[in-house]
Amino acid sequence: MIRRCASWEELDLTLAPTGGPVAFCGDLSPENLLAAYRAGLYPFPAADPMLRDLNEALFEEQVADGQIALVGREDVDPYTVAWWSPDPxxxxxxxxxxxxxxxxxxxxxxxxxxxxxxxxxxxxxxxxxxxxxxxxxxxxxxxxxxxxxxxxxxxxxxxxxxxxxxxxxxxxxxxxxxxxxxxxxxxxxxxxxxxxxxxxxxxxxxxxxxxxxxxxxxxxxxxxxxxxxxxxxxxxxxxxxxxxxxxxxxxxxxxxxxxxxxxx
Structure with missing residues (x-):
């Protein structure tokens, strides 16, 4: 089941992937960017539409089963920005x-x-x-x-x-x-x-x-x-x-x- 979070404060990283994206969120506003850093994440934006589509193709199954979360508003395309929090x-x-x-x-x-x-x-x-x-x-x-x-x-x-x-x-x-x-x-x-x-x-x-x-x-x-x-x-x-x-x-x-x- 797709896991959606309204904000980074709601994101639980306990069972998040260790070596890949832990979330997708298309909001790169300064406020959201700072909140993500404070929550232990950093962004890796797709440089062009092809890389955006590659994000979706590679990770849609992990998003569908809730391993990778979608964060933020539903009307903003999440796959334009992958967010990472490596472990370790x-x-x-x-x-x-x-x-x-x-x-x-x-x-x-x-x-x-x-x-x-x-x-x-x-x-x-x-x-x-x-x-x-x-x-x-x-x-x-x-x-x-x-x-x-x-x-x-x-x-x-x-x-x-x-x-x-x-x-x-x-x-x-x-x-x-x-x-x-x-x-x-x-x-x-x-x-x-x-x-x-x-x-x-x-x-x-x-x-x-x-x-x-x-x-x-x-x-x-x-x-x-x-x-x-x-x-x-x-x-x-x-x-x-x-x-x-x-x-x-x-x-x-x-x-x-x-x-x-x-x-x-």
Whole structure:
């Protein structure tokens, strides 16, 4: 029997699939997007009508028997956006984010880099979209993320080589977790430096985890490890929202000793 939920608060993830979509919902409004992150989900929009139809063809049986829920209004096509909540969840403890020895040496010795928070959110998102197919960062999702950024929920960290943007990362914060959506680099390892900067800033206001969303050799290479979904959801529910991190520019060299060492 099809399982319908009016909102994310009604969605029970106890028996949800572990390695695929847990729900379909076509509402990508900023309010619904933030509510989903707070409930432990993130979106994967269909980039075109063919991928929308593929969602329905691949998962209609699981929807029909209630394994995958339909969320939101019935007059909105749900199959345009799949929502994921993996089990286990690949996460990176903020305190565990360190630059490797070789990269730390490069950051100390190379031409000075600086980092910032929220200075170039739109540029970072566009750089993450550029040339990537399928383009899951659809125009509608980008617009909603921009509105969440304006209200302080979506963040970006940037790495600068003088006045040139050379790397960045962005994501959405929910309680003690910052869910990482994407990153990019124009200089070797600049994305890792942006990630370390974001971890340091988020940790200073009480942040606990960076959520890498999808498990991969790349995410494991930066230290991400599995966390059971039940523990991830418990953490989201138990911790109130945190203040936004400090946004002032800082030298990237401070990260060479590891985030959270207190050096500016």
């Amino acid at each position: 969840r690949p996460v990176l403890p903020v305190a565990g984010m360190r630059l490797g020895r070789t990269l730390a040496k490069q950051v100390r010795n190379r031409a000075p880099w600086s980092t910032s928070l929220n200075r170039a959110f739109d540029e970072v998102v566009e750089a993450c979209r550029d040339g990537r197919e399928p383009r899951w960062l659809t125009g509608e999702l980008v617009d909603s993320l921009a509105r969440l950024h304006a209200s302080g929920w979506a963040l970006s960290a940037e790495v600068w080589e003088e006045v040139t943007l050379v790397g960045g990362v962005f994501g959405v914060r929910a309680g003690p977790v910052l869910s990482l959506d994407s990153m990019f680099h124009r200089r070797s390892n600049a994305a890792k430096v942006a990630l370390a900067d974001l971890a340091a800033r988020f940790g200073q206001v009480g942040g606990v985890l960076l959520d890498t969303q999808f498990d991969s050799p790349q995410t494991r290479g930066i230290g991400a490890g599995p966390l059971p979904r039940t523990r991830y959801l418990d953490l989201l529910r138990a911790t109130p929202d945190l203040p936004p991190p400090a946004a002032h520019p800082l030298p990237a060299r401070r990260l060479a000793g590891g985030p959270g060492d207190g050096r500016d």
